[in-house]
Amino acid sequence: MSDCCSKPSKKPLEACPQCGIERKPVTMRTVYQQVRFPENQQIVADNYYFCPSRGCSSAYFSSTGNSIAKSLLITQQAIQNETLCYCFDISSACYQSALQTHTADAIKNFVIQRTKLAECACEVRNPSGQCCLAKFKQLEKESAVSSKFINDQ
Ligand SMILES: [Zn+2]
Secondary structure (H helix, E strand, O other): OOHHHHOOOOOOOEEOOOOOOEEEEOOHHHHHHHEOOOHHHHOOOOOEEEOOOOOOOEEEEEOOOOEEEHHHEOOHHHHHOOEEEOOOOEEHHHHHHHHHOOOHHHHHHHHHHHHHOOOOOHHHHOOOOOOOHHHHHHHHHHHHHOOOOOOOO
C-alpha cells in the first residue's frame, strides 16, 4: 500500500471555524496539489485541516487563522458531486447504486488492487489527503442499515 493508505493520521482534530465540526489534518503537499493557480502562489505555510462538508465554504483552515476556500480548489466540483474515490473518479452515488445491484465488489476490488500496487494518489488527488477505502466501508454499512441518504462527513 502507498503511504497515504497505510498510515492514518494520529494528530489531533481541530474544529472548522466555519461549521464548528472537528476535522482531520492534511499535509502541505496536499494543500499545494489542491489549490488552483494563481491562488497557490499565496498559500501561507501552516498546519492545515480539511473540512469535507459540501455545505461549508472553508476547505483548509489552520488554528492560527489561515484559511482557503473550497472555491479555490481544483476538486471543487468533485466535492460538490460527492466524489468517493478521487484517484479513480468514482462517485458516492455510483457506488451506492452498485451496492443496490450487488455489483459493488468489482469496483471496490479494483480500488483495493490499485492501492495495494501503490497506483493510487490519495495524498494529492483527494482534498482530504486520505485514502478513500474507509469511505467505501462507511457507505457499505449505511447501505446495509438502510438505503437512506448519507450524511456529509
Ligand atoms: Zn467546515
